[in-house]
Amino acid sequence: MITPRFSCTQTEESVVVSIYCPSVRASDVEINVDDTLFTIHVNPYFLRLNFSHALLEDDASSARYDPSTGYFTVTLTKAVKGQTFEDLDLLAKLLAPRASKAQGPLIEVLDSEQASQNDDDELASATESLSLEQREILEAAENDWQVKQELPEPDTSFKTSISRNYGFLNLHSGYFRHVEHAENEVNELGANAETAGPSERRELRLNHEEQKWDEEYYMADYADDEYIKDLIAWKHPHTTLPSEFQYSEEENLAMLRLPRREYLASREQTKNLYLTLLTLLFSYAYESRTTQCDPTPESGWTLGTLTPAFSALDPAPYGPISPDPKSVSSGELLATFVASYRRALTFPLYRSFALAEACRSDVVAFLRNGKRTVLRCLLEMKNILDHHDVYYVYSKIWLDDYCVWIQSASDDILRSLAADIAALNIPKNVLGWDLEELEALTHQTSGREIDSDDEDSEDEIERMLPAPL
Template sequence: MSIAPVLLQESDPWGRCDKDTPKQQGQIMITPLFTVTQDDEFLYVSVKVSHVRFSASAIEMVVDSELFIFSLNPYYLRLRFPYPLIDDERATATFNSKESCVDVKLPKENRGQEFPDLDLAAKLLARKEEPGPQTASKPLIEELEISQNVEDKFQNVTADLAQEGESHDWELPQAVAEEPQTTIRYGFNNTYNTIVGVSLSNGNDINELGNPEAALPNDRIVERLIKENIKFDPEFYAADYIMHKHPSEDDDKDFAAALVWKSPVTRQFMAWYKEQSQASAESKQQVVPLSFTEQEQQRMLQLPRKSYLIDESYKPQLFVLILSVLFAYNYDMRENQGEHNIESVWTVGKLIPQFAFLDSQLFVPGESHNSILKSAVITGIRRALCYPLYRQYSIAIKAWNDVYYTLRSGKRVVMKCLLEARELFRYHDVYYVYDKIWLEDLCLWVLSDSVSEGSLRQVAHDLKKEIDALQKTEITFEKIDDTQSGDAMMVLDIEEIEAFADQSYAEYLAQN
């Protein structure tokens, strides 16, 4: 049976309420599901109000410039938009009984003005204390998590995509070594402590630090390098190399399928890029268009309400964390040809040095190549040749290229992948600690205006340069030289191992 929508307005377009505080004091208010779309003249807000007995008289709404408030016990929604709206006779609200939602039409103050990021529901949630766009160069107060009943807001600053993007300094600053601190901190913005140590008793075998609560940053690097050298098996790598180069029906690994498989993100970017190359200058887009699913919107809304004070010198470590997470996620996707399995959370965690060794620095400043970006690429490949079932250099390079296409696709695609990677950890009995100390904050930071489309685009270009310039001789491992007495060490690069494998295989064929 079709029921006509119920018109809410009569003489006054809006029911009136206090714009700062929910009317139902002392009650737990629920943030409803909602979507926002637009045309040249109006914003259209659709608020889901299922599981309540609808009453037009019980709804209270208000428009105050950029602020829109909707209240229907037990639902309460407060949104702040980047530009002002008007409360006049054109504003309407109707109840759609078939969809159990209230459809609200809000007139724009300036006809034709484009409101950005309306699909990012978490960015629209507003606090009453939130001022207008930030004018200071740096915030003075960092917000910690507050009640889920108090909505947050991110500044709506439109990214200037006409520019290629801000450049990044991938060199870490050098500092005089400090005495060990009383409390060792780690995780996002070096905020956390004791969490990983507690998880060890529950069987956290992603962690490889002997004492994660006492290891200083430089010590984490050294311990990581030593344990990667120990873990790397030249014979395992040589066997996988020959299996890939000379496949047979008896092989238990299908390297060809893993290499031919195309990431959905990469495939989408390629199709979009081809379209853009043929489009007119007026219709060209800067990023791949993407609409979040209702489930993804829910995941973003469930993020805590925080803001961060991030030092400029620390930002390269956060961008590298994005790269490391995306690399591990894409390597596992490629290894399993697009489907995660029961081992995926362990594989992804092991491939991320920030997880396994709490190492966000990746190299000791003043040593080696002095580029955290290059260190991230090399570290990702080293770990990919030590831990997964498929240990193949070509697969690692393919995964890094998938990361490049993810970044080039734009912030929404990056956010979508990070949310998917986060789901592997979020409800795990043991590994949830890595969501707590890294992924939860990382997703919230990427969602904020602190990460622009231009900055991700520039990181993508810098990453591509490193990938294309990388040589196999740069992927090295130190192993004990069995031909020497004592503890003599030798340095093996994977090009040497591949040459030895080719020679051994040729000798095998000659003998058979």
Template sequence: MITPKFDLQQDADFLYLSIHAPHIKAQNAEIEAMGSEIHFCIAPYFLKLELPGNVLDDERSHASYDIGKGMIHIKFAKETPGEEFPNLDLLTTLLVNKEKSKTPKKALIEEVGDVPAAASTEGEVQADDIDPEIDWRNIRFDDPNFDWGLLQRMEDKKMKYTSTSNYGFNDQHTGLLKYLEGNEINVLPEPELTDPVQRSQIRKQTEDEKFDPEYYLADFYDHEMIDELIHYTPDYVELSKRAKSGEPIPFEFTENEQQGLLSLPKKSYIIENPKRIYLNLVALIFAYAYDHRTTLGDPSSESVWNIGIMAPNIACLDTNFSSIQEVACACFRRSLAYPLYRNWNLAETCWKDTYAILSLGKRWILRVLLRMKSLFEHHDVYYIYNTMIINDYAYWIQTANDNVLEALTYQVMEYMPKKSDVGWQLEELEAESIQQMEEDNDGED
């Protein structure tokens, strides 16, 4: 069966569902609403939605079919008039698998760090486990005393997955790179045989080997093109400035983005290390921001490689980060070792871009992930990284904790790497080069 395109709108008292189902006999369609669930079925289409609130299938319900546009328009009354249904634009989260398990879900809690995740005697998370008084603004991602098991329990209430895999999103994939040929993004000699510690070691080693002091100095002195890239203003940077000034920023997914949402695989997860998931999101966003800025918003044939090689969790499968500082250092090192433009000021600007995207919230983050997904899915080789990482991030971000995202965004804004952090003695390199140029100029005089 085919999942049709659909759209949901609401007013104070009614929910409006529009379904694109061309070339059907509308009178044969089965439409049913039961509490928070809506079922629609007519060959070859099947749609089952779980809403964030209840609707009524009563005499106020109404359905009509626009033959010319192939659209079914359905109206349901809300069980509670005036109730606002949140997140109706996050379509993936509303979809229900055709065969939904009828067994009660148990929260499979994993330990994060040294902090045990508490579960009730029935194996389910209780509301008392969740502390509503957390000061999320002051949460530090490198704080060993923060109970990440708390966040785990909050997420496990809605996400469930048993993982035995060893790389990709939530370490849930294996074997995908074994026979993949022509992969110029991957830098691991044997990606299927390396553990997380080895991946970090190989990443740092290959970055050290790839860093070229002469290339770096050439971009250090060549300001013309770099300045053009730095002065470019992406849409999300402008929107972030407007939002910071208090201006409301409307958001609506495009038709292509809605289709991208519907194409995401329906999954649920147990997040083994939520801290690591959030931190590696920053690396993905930075990689996208770098490519977007250096192509002036017009992706090139090299954009997929650019994003892939810049993201340590793609090129090296390295997700072994414990702080914003570690993520930032990896992002800056890769930006100075691999891409076409290797300039410190450019890297700083892309880090600010990363903050701008994060500051706009999960919908803009999702938009960026969908853009990445679209780029990767059209490549004959690199599409595999959608399966491993990007699709899962695009699905997961729709249910990510808003408070944690806010804390993450604040720390990205607060921290800016120094040249001494990357380990290549950049300041000494620049000083020696400037001194040499001055001596050469004096010699000519």
């Protein structure tokens, strides 16, 4: 079956689902509404949507097919008039399966083993008396692929394979088995990408950053920063929330192609997902600032190189872990941005602390605007990586899952993170390099050159200082 393109809107009394099903026989359509669940089947298309509130299929409901456009327009009545249906534009969330309903008590205390045996016999007898059609209905209802799942206990047993998992919630493996034959300039682990453990990945990443750190490059960009100042002054279009937010047709299609997955993350894992999200948004902010939202052939390399979770398969946390899994401490935020700042000052074309601060301001604005803006940023990252012959792998192991997960994230948490990040102070000395000393040396060198031409000016030196956040 093919999942068709679709969109949803609402009025005070109805929800309207517009479904693109070209060249079908409208007389063969099957539509069903069951509380919050809506399904439509017309060969070869099938669509199942799970809404946040109940719907009715009554006399006010309707379905109309326009063969000239290929669209089915289905109007469904709200069970409660005036009720607002949330997240109708988050298509992957609508496509997620409905949570199963517990039937009766989950635990029942029986008087004796004999009572249990009697109940089993009674159930067996009742089942045997069912007709073939009733049995098929019962089996179909039970086989809903929505069985209750529990978080697995940590596996402390020894590993029978040298291969390690990585990516979103460590769900992936095998993507780097033949990495030596691919021109992957982002990968810093080399042939060890499949076998290196978390501590080894981090050690390799930090060592690589130290090897690539270039004091002269940093000083040159600090001294000659006219173009960098233009990049800092540029305003990102996603930092301003539009009055009416609406995804484009291309974005809707991208969401329809996302995997249909359900994630069972512990509180600690969820916190780490939010922290790693910050590094993704920082990389996106840097790439879009330096290209002004006009990606270049180098954009995929920039996104991959600036993100520790991509280049070294090394996601957050990067520092001391707070004992409270429900909250993010300032120390955890600081360590997260230190990891991003170090890479922004080591690898890309423009290496400026002030530019990194501007990217952090962008991250604050993205988070403040909520999950819809964050999803738009992730979709744009995904689009860049998906069109690269090699770097698409990072979309598979990270961005596909993040684009699904973020649709169920909490806007309150995102806005709380935005406030904490805006108040965060990142001293230059925490990056591990003598940035202030290098900047002072740059001023001294520039001063001597200006003196030689009799053009010494305190205003000129002041103008060269990075703009504050």
